Amino acid sequence: EPEVTQTPSHQVTQMGQEVILRCVPISNHLYFYWYRQILGQKVEFLVSFYNNEISEKSEIFDDQFSVERPDGSNFTLKIRSTKLEDSAMYFCASSEWTGTAKNIQYFGAGTRLSVL
Amino acid sequence: QKEVEQDPGPLSVPEGAIVSLNCTYSNSAFQYFMWYRQYSRKGPELLMYTYSSGNKEDGRFTAQVDKSSKYISLFIRDSQPSDSATYLCAMSVGEAAGNKLTFGGGTRVLVKP
Numbered sequence: 001e002p003e004v005t006q007t008p009s010h011q012v013t014q015m016g017q018e019v020i021l022r023c024v025p026i027s028n029h030l031y032f033y034w035y036r037q038i039l040g041q042k043v044e045f046l047v048s049f050y051n052n053e054i055s056e057k058s059e060i061f062d063d064q065f066s067v068e069r070p071d072g073s074n075f076t077l078k079i080r081s082t083k084l085e086d087s088a089m090y091f092c093a094s095s096e097w098t099g100t101a102k103n104i105q106y107f108g109a110g111t112r113l114s115v116l
Numbered sequence: 117q118k119e120v121e122q123d124p125g126p127l128s129v130p131e132g133a134i135v136s137l138n139c140t141y142s143n144s145a146f147q148y149f150m151w152y153r154q155y156s157r158k159g160p161e162l163l164m165y166t167y168s169s170g171n172k173e174d175g176r177f178t179a180q181v182d183k184s185s186k187y188i189s190l191f192i193r194d195s196q197p198s199d200s201a202t203y204l205c206a207m208s209v210g211e212a213a214g215n216k217l218t219f220g221g222g223t224r225v226l227v228k229p
Binding site: 004006033042048055056058089104105106107108110 | 159
C-alpha cells in the first residue's frame with residue numbers, strides 16, 4: 001500500500017541551527033501539507049502546497065519556515081533558525097487532486113524534532 | 117471557545133465493549149469530517165471520512181454527524197486491545213484537496229483484555 005515516508009524519524013539540533021525535514025508523498029498525489037504536534041497538544045496545520053506554490057499557511061508558518069519540492073518526489077520543510085518552541089512532531093501529508101474524496105489526507109509517521 | 121473540542125480521556129473499556137467517542141465544533145463552515153487513529157509516536161491513520169449528516173458504517177466502525185448540533189461521533193463495536201490508541205477527529209471547510217484539516221485534541225482509548 002502506498003504511504004508517505006518521512007526522514008529522519010528523529011532530529012536533534014541546537015537552537016539557532018537550520019534543519020530540513022524531508023518527505024516523500026504518495027506518488028500520484030499533488031497536494032502536500034505539513035502539520036506539527038507539540039507534545040500533549042493538538043495536531044496543527046502549518047502549510048499546504050500545490051503546483052510548486054504555497055496554497056495556504058497558518059500563523060505559525062512565519063518567515064523562519066519554508067517549503068520546497070526540489071525534485072519530482074521529495075517535499076521538504078526548512079526551519080532557518082530553530083527555537084526551543086519548535087520542538088515537536090512534524091507530520092507530512094498528501095492528498096489526491098481528483099476523485100470522489102479529494103481531501104483525504106494521508107499522513108507520514110512524522111519526524112520528531114528536538115531543539116536543545 | 118475552541119474550534120474543535122474533544123474529551124482527552126483516557127477512556128478505558130473491557131475487550132468486546134462498544135467505544136463511544138465524540139467531538140463538538142463551533143465553526144458551522146465545517147462540512148467534511150474525519151476520524152483518525154494515532155498510535156504512540158506514529159502518524160494519524162484515517163479511519164472514516166464523512167460529509168453529510170447521518171451515519172456511515174465501515175466494519176466495526178460507525179461515524180455519526182449531526183450538523184445541526186455541531187456534534188460528531190465515532191463508535192467502535194466489539195473493541196479489541198489493538199484498538200488502544202488515540203482517536204482524533206478532524207474537519208475541513210471544503211471538499212477540495214488543499215483544504216486544511218482542523219483537529220481535536222484526541223481521546224486516548226485503552227481496551228483491556
